[in-house]
Amino acid sequence: MNVDIDGLFDFDAGMVCAEIFVDEDVYKLELERVFGRSWVFLAHDSMIPRAGDFLQTYIGEDPIVVARQKDGSVRAFLNQCIHRGMRICRADEGNARSFMCSFHGWTYDTAGNLTGVPHEKTVYRPNTFDKSTRGPRKVTRVESYKGFHFGTWAEDAPSLLEYLGDMAWYFDAYIDRYSGGLEAIANHRWIIPANWKLKAEQFASDALHAEISHASAIQVMTPKGTETAETNHAVRAVNATGHQFASPYGHGTGWFDVPGSLHPDPVVANWENEQRENVASRLGALRADTARGHATIFPNFHFLLNGTFRVVHPRGPNEMEIWAWTMVPAEAPEPVKENYARSLTRTFSPSGMFEQDDAENWAEIQRILRGKVARGVRLSYEMVHDPLPSGASEFPGYVVPANYSDVAALGLYRHYADLMSSHTWAEAVEMKLQREAAK
Amino acid sequence: MNVDIDGLFDFDAGMVCAEIFVDEDVYKLELERVFGRSWVFLAHDSMIPRAGDFLQTYIGEDPIVVARQKDGSVRAFLNQCIHRGMRICRADEGNARSFMCSFHGWTYDTAGNLTGVPHEKTVYRPNTFDKSTRGPRKVTRVESYKGFHFGTWAEDAPSLLEYLGDMAWYFDAYIDRYSGGLEAIANHRWIIPANWKLKAEQFASDALHAEISHASAIQVMTPKGTETAETNHAVRAVNATGHQFASPYGHGTGWFDVPGSLHPDPVVANWENEQRENVASRLGALRADTARGHATIFPNFHFLLNGTFRVVHPRGPNEMEIWAWTMVPAEAPEPVKENYARSLTRTFSPSGMFEQDDAENWAEIQRILRGKVARGVRLSYEMVHDPLPSGASEFPGYVVPANYSDVAALGLYRHYADLMSSHTWAEAVEMKLQREAAK
Amino acid sequence: MNVDIDGLFDFDAGMVCAEIFVDEDVYKLELERVFGRSWVFLAHDSMIPRAGDFLQTYIGEDPIVVARQKDGSVRAFLNQCIHRGMRICRADEGNARSFMCSFHGWTYDTAGNLTGVPHEKTVYRPNTFDKSTRGPRKVTRVESYKGFHFGTWAEDAPSLLEYLGDMAWYFDAYIDRYSGGLEAIANHRWIIPANWKLKAEQFASDALHAEISHASAIQVMTPKGTETAETNHAVRAVNATGHQFASPYGHGTGWFDVPGSLHPDPVVANWENEQRENVASRLGALRADTARGHATIFPNFHFLLNGTFRVVHPRGPNEMEIWAWTMVPAEAPEPVKENYARSLTRTFSPSGMFEQDDAENWAEIQRILRGKVARGVRLSYEMVHDPLPSGASEFPGYVVPANYSDVAALGLYRHYADLMSSHTWAEAVEMKLQREAAK
Amino acid sequence: MSPDTESMSVCGCDPASLRELRAQRLLHREAELLDAWQFEEWLELMTEDLRYWAPVRTNRMWRERSRSISMPGESAHFDESLDQLRERVDRLATHMAWAEEPPSRTRHLVTNIRVEPTADPAEILCRSNFLVYRTRSERDMDQVVGTREDILREVGPGEFKIARRTVIFDMATILVKNLSLFY
Amino acid sequence: MSPDTESMSVCGCDPASLRELRAQRLLHREAELLDAWQFEEWLELMTEDLRYWAPVRTNRMWRERSRSISMPGESAHFDESLDQLRERVDRLATHMAWAEEPPSRTRHLVTNIRVEPTADPAEILCRSNFLVYRTRSERDMDQVVGTREDILREVGPGEFKIARRTVIFDMATILVKNLSLFY
Amino acid sequence: MSPDTESMSVCGCDPASLRELRAQRLLHREAELLDAWQFEEWLELMTEDLRYWAPVRTNRMWRERSRSISMPGESAHFDESLDQLRERVDRLATHMAWAEEPPSRTRHLVTNIRVEPTADPAEILCRSNFLVYRTRSERDMDQVVGTREDILREVGPGEFKIARRTVIFDMATILVKNLSLFY
Numbered sequence A, B, C: 001m002n003v004d005i006d007g008l009f010d011f012d013a014g015m016v017c018a019e020i021f022v023d024e025d026v027y028k029l030e031l032e033r034v035f036g037r038s039w040v041f042l043a044h045d046s047m048i049p050r051a052g053d054f055l056q057t058y059i060g061e062d063p064i065v066v067a068r069q070k071d072g073s074v075r076a077f078l079n080q081c082i083h084r085g086m087r088i089c090r091a092d093e094g095n096a097r098s099f100m101c102s103f104h105g106w107t108y109d110t111a112g113n114l115t116g117v118p119h120e121k122t123v124y125r126p127n128t129f130d131k132s133t134r135g136p137r138k139v140t141r142v143e144s145y146k147g148f149h150f151g152t153w154a155e156d157a158p159s160l161l162e163y164l165g166d167m168a169w170y171f172d173a174y175i176d177r178y179s180g181g182l183e184a185i186a187n188h189r190w191i192i193p194a195n196w197k198l199k200a201e202q203f204a205s206d207a208l209h210a211e212i213s214h215a216s217a218i219q220v221m222t223p224k225g226t227e228t229a230e231t232n233h234a235v236r237a238v239n240a241t242g243h244q245f246a247s248p249y250g251h252g253t254g255w256f257d258v259p260g261s262l263h264p265d266p267v268v269a270n271w272e273n274e275q276r277e278n279v280a281s282r283l284g285a286l287r288a289d290t291a292r293g294h295a296t297i298f299p300n301f302h303f304l305l306n307g308t309f310r311v312v313h314p315r316g317p318n319e320m321e322i323w324a325w326t327m328v329p330a331e332a333p334e335p336v337k338e339n340y341a342r343s344l345t346r347t348f349s350p351s352g353m354f355e356q357d358d359a360e361n362w363a364e365i366q367r368i369l370r371g372k373v374a375r376g377v378r379l380s381y382e383m384v385h386d387p388l389p390s391g392a393s394e395f396p397g398y399v400v401p402a403n404y405s406d407v408a409a410l411g412l413y414r415h416y417a418d419l420m421s422s423h424t425w426a427e428a429v430e431m432k433l434q435r436e437a438a439k
Numbered sequence D, E, F: 001m002s003p004d005t006e007s008m009s010v011c012g013c014d015p016a017s018l019r020e021l022r023a024q025r026l027l028h029r030e031a032e033l034l035d036a037w038q039f040e041e042w043l044e045l046m047t048e049d050l051r052y053w054a055p056v057r058t059n060r061m062w063r064e065r066s067r068s069i070s071m072p073g074e075s076a077h078f079d080e081s082l083d084q085l086r087e088r089v090d091r092l093a094t095h096m097a098w099a100e101e102p103p104s105r106t107r108h109l110v111t112n113i114r115v116e117p118t119a120d121p122a123e124i125l126c127r128s129n130f131l132v133y134r135t136r137s138e139r140d141m142d143q144v145v146g147t148r149e150d151i152l153r154e155v156g157p158g159e160f161k162i163a164r165r166t167v168i169f170d171m172a173t174i175l176v177k178n179l180s181l182f183y
């Protein structure tokens, strides 16, 4: 495996070689260096509320069981019986006291500890066979931020909080808006024949595509007679200025500076507007009125201001599998929650009027990359902006005064290239420090 | 990627290693050195007659838009938006004034020039962003021969005319027979799970397979009572002598020396026979009466005397995608054209009584090459003949006095090996010259 | 291709790296060093009883024709026309006097000799083209053991008898039990998306999985009221002690020491019990009463005491294709044979109540190995036992006093690693001798 | 199907057969309209109070099977009123809905049509299975399979419309890149 | 389908139509039960002397086509009496049949239902084609296609049961990992 | 289906049901003959003046949709008279048609049969959808899906034959290696 990462990027010119979306060796290295080392979203509290609640998910292509323990903690382990490799837990989700492997019956508690081995005493040598060392690989570290649990295989990764850095401030604008927090009330899963990074960069950075990619949805969802009025949220968004934040750890988010709810459903919009003061008192006026749009927590956790939260599992270089949850304010009245959910079904699910067209674009991009010339092309990430001077705004971190910008995407790939070029986190962080120093 | 091209061929013994049809590394190298450097058929005048007419095609696996310009010229460009890689034009064919990318709305004229970028002035830095340098890759060179347009990525390739060389004389026997030239009136597209070269070598060189592969079709299409009569074109062909031409650039063609139309449809045959004098006055008696059978213009443009013209797109080592046009004399009366078309539908389309059996053979050959022993086998191309002495006939170029011959296939692979072993056209041509000199 | 075989196994600790089941390079090397050099099952006498009877099979992924000759011998050859690579014989089985290639009509006798080439005299040069050297690759060696024919590509392999070694004694317990021998009366073919070695190791060594994997089948097939009685074969088996045999050439077998028929069908069980004395007089009491359970002849020939005999063709690292024959005592009465067959259909065919669950387990194991962490896991083969001291029993070879054991699996992988690490049989055998000497 | 056909009498021997024939004709006509991209006409087959709903399936152990199909208010692939469906139709009619421009080519294969009466004499319950085959662009192909449970309401003598539709897609993970059309 | 439906009279105009409608309703009800995992109820559609048999196909030259489908007593994918089928159903009901726990999601699409009388006035011969679509677990999907030849026996006035079923799977090599359910 | 079945009376209550039942029986019998390789008998279901035609579809923008299905005289996958079809049948009967020797195993699943009268009282227009599943050799499998529009002509009392067939394959690029049989 011989991948020349440096040759694939020109960060000064804003160029990314299309090869990163299709090359098999790049993908193999990603599984090792990106998914093998990043903090990957595992579950939210509301998905496994009770003791014994579990769900299956993935870190990259590795299957993971995440389960709520009796003590309320959340544990995660590789969903592979170390005996002969069988998948231990075979349901998407549920509630269980233990798991029995269907091959030879080894049993595990919900933390992944091996608790039973049929005929253990008669078939294994007690001096060499120790159940406590024969469980599945535990996810090395599981940490959580306000009910969102992340895991990483890397011993040497920074803490989750350090990893999120300034992104936490923006994350809060989505998840810590309301006193009850969020709860997941719906989930969609589907596949798109396209590379996972197309999704990652779009949620970090690409507000620009909406007016063209989603022209049809915007047109029909615009209430008649409001095409230019200030009650039309699409028009308001496009006419507004915006900002983008890029994190040194690859996260990114962007938004338009539009006060008031942008939700297309009037019931939801009214409710959100009613909450404005509460939100402002929790998060301050800035995050009550702005700082929400689209976001990526590197590498594959994405969300929008309309309540879709999604993890995107890579499935080879040519396919992504999207798991999208509808997360709504726990304290909202039922009708509001329902309309949040119905609205997402109609816009950002597999049948969603926005989502469909993204899938079409990504799938076509990917297919073209079968071409030898096409995969060598250097794509344009040239919408660059200078950051706000330090202290010019309350927005933390590296922020540019535009949402039509490639800055967050470039930040994402900058961190991606650091990981792909390094063997340890220390090495990757050192790269960042040296660049910082060189400025 | 480490491919030992020399080890795969023994041209003196007439042996070709089956590995060339299945190896992944060979295929990758082909995309670069064969499809990346050859003159590949793009379109015929009649497929895009009016200004704004366009079609999508491929050079290898790279998607190409070919379009007729207002000035009548034909332009071709990579069908990939250099912004983020979206397919610019998404219809098979049609008429358009411009193309708009469905991702972020960059617009292009039909020559592939970037003409519009939404919000250009506000989002890009004018000093670094220059629309004139942000269009898709143009096909480096597009040249045409009597209405047939070819393109190549290679700066250093010989001119199309030089590339065709003596093959042009034979090509004329198909396409320049009638004053009005040819027009494409039908098209079929389908896939066969087999390597593209199986098709290339067959159209260059393999007349021999017909009597066995197509035994059933020949039997039922032979009018009752004519099995041995001279009115039976199949019998006439097989009983006749023939010739094969092999080009130093990999082209090849073969034919039986049978005067008079060989077309199975009597309406077409009568019309063709009526044209004999006209043809003779255009092309001379030799090409009026013979020199037409099967042909390959290297690498993937193929045609037969019955009017099927086809480009074969490679789709990995294990699949070809065939695009076959029915091309008929523009000046022929409608009923003649119709019978040309119906006859091809019934013989050389996916449902064609000849075509079906070729697909079966190729697919089986390919499947066997999953085998480790099978792919190492050296196949037999041992039907070799000495060329006609210089001046012995009016046939130009390297010609052998037999159509049951492997000479054109060997010529095809000789040029293929030259390309696969060289980095520049000059290098490839030098190889040919040295071989010539060594004789 | 760079595979570190030694790093994939720790035979002392009883650890096997999951990578062997999924890595592409490992697989390619297997085709060459395992399937390219082992004795692979081709056919049983009863499958091709009459002259001209033929069947198609595979050695690894290479297609092979096996045919009964007029002189009663059995010949085998690569099912690939050396002319242009077409599959010569295209039926699964049948009776034929000769084969004609459907591409150009070369004809072969049933031993794979090229007997006819259309137009041979006119199209080939007699001094260089010699039909006797243009046939398909013959399988280098075909040898048989009591009606079971095996083939190998390796010139330097040990003889079949030497290769079987002590395994022959155990093989006899299945195939030489009755004076008339066995006959194949049914066949099933299906695919499982899992690596072929999962099957190989299970039939060699894994009796343990049954009570869990097949819990449902055992439960419903246990006659009511017999759950603990000695008439219940499942209970009798599990309560019994057992043994496992491991061969230096990778074969393995295991059994429970339970006298009397274990067949679930009462008609069959009665008949088998009636034969006990006859069997004892043929094979001795030990093999009349025990030594039959599950078995693998390395690499991919497997059988059970219920009469299923199967060859498992590898189809890439991620798929196996199972061909399972129902083989019954030729001398048994028709109703007994029928019940043998019906019983296998209901238990060990694609719809079989046992077979289904094995497929599920293997498929899940394989899918998990898309994961980067999962494929690096070292699986546990730690059920090890000391062999019976020499002379302690009549069981020949390396035998441990337990059937719940990993010893035969470890033996299988020990030989597998020898083959994968060596270029010649001599080298592989030398490895075995040195290990023996080192003890 | 011409208006003439619609008005043809149907086998009047017994109510069960009658219902079956009418339901079958309605579903077949519906499929024809969908495959012909006559979405406006398709909407006319629906009653004003239509509910068009498609729950989501998850892979659960048998003991939790009751939760393997989502309930109303939980996850859904479609959850539409007639007006909302019309919005989807209008979107397609903009011909800027890139997922369907150029348009896909679909084929609705409807089988196992089963009919039974309901408590409301004006309504019948109609179940059917379907396979929707879609090709699009040069080489895309996918299939969506499932079952439907419709309430058909008699809105005029012998004339039925679809008043409620529940579509069950069998896939837990949707194995196609979008659900851009109607089922 | 409610018992009420079952008892509804069917078009009584002529025996051929009658048979077709009844066979169709029976097969559709059967499919519904199978897809709903109501296997106990499914078994009730069978007569006590049921034979459920599925031969094996091999890839043979035309001249040996008579041997391309196995005969009774040769290879079979199913060869079951009612009791034996019940054993399979009981096995699934243990919910330790791992091939079907968690359960698959199936859809039986039954088409081309053809009926003809037999020498026995109480029995009719019913042929049908089928496509059984199965998804399971997160992303597994497979399809099994073939034809069936059933003997349906009238066991009460207008009430038919399945007395014999022959299932022909079209595949020579079974391209799915198991045949864990019913066809 | 025996001749006896063919002569059975059908539901005579009303012309629409009658037509539907007859068309359905004809198409099902046709499918049975095709899947059984009884091609000679299949040809007998056609009138002497048969036109068997299959246009070609291309991937076009909506505004050029009128050109997305070829017209008569343009590209076609089939364009046959009865004699020409017979030639294809004769070819298969040589058993040297290697694409079908050894023979494939097919299954025609015919659904959505719709019937309507035409201006000619002796002819009816019959539309149907189809999925043709083909396995061949050891492991080949493919599917062809589309729709058909037939003109059925009454050639004797209650006896219909196929006078014109238009087959629309949904694929733009034919995703199977050949169209070696009939649809």
Ligand code: FES
Binding pocket: A081, A082, A083, A084, A085, A086, A101, A102, A103, A104, A105, A106
């Ligand atoms: S693989 Fe899990 S118990 Fe053996």
Ligand code: FES
Binding pocket: B081, B082, B083, B084, B085, B086, B101, B102, B103, B104, B105, B106
């Ligand atoms: S990819 Fe074409 S405009 Fe962005």
Ligand code: FES
Binding pocket: C081, C082, C083, C084, C085, C086, C101, C102, C103, C104, C105, C106
């Ligand atoms: S490939 Fe067999 S005869 Fe040519």
Ligand SMILES: [Fe+3]
Binding pocket: A209, A210, A213, A214, A354, A358
């Ligand atoms: Fe979008």
Ligand SMILES: [Fe+3]
Binding pocket: B209, B210, B213, B214, B354, B358
């Ligand atoms: Fe040919």
Ligand SMILES: [Fe+3]
Binding pocket: C209, C210, C213, C214, C354, C358
């Ligand atoms: Fe087992």
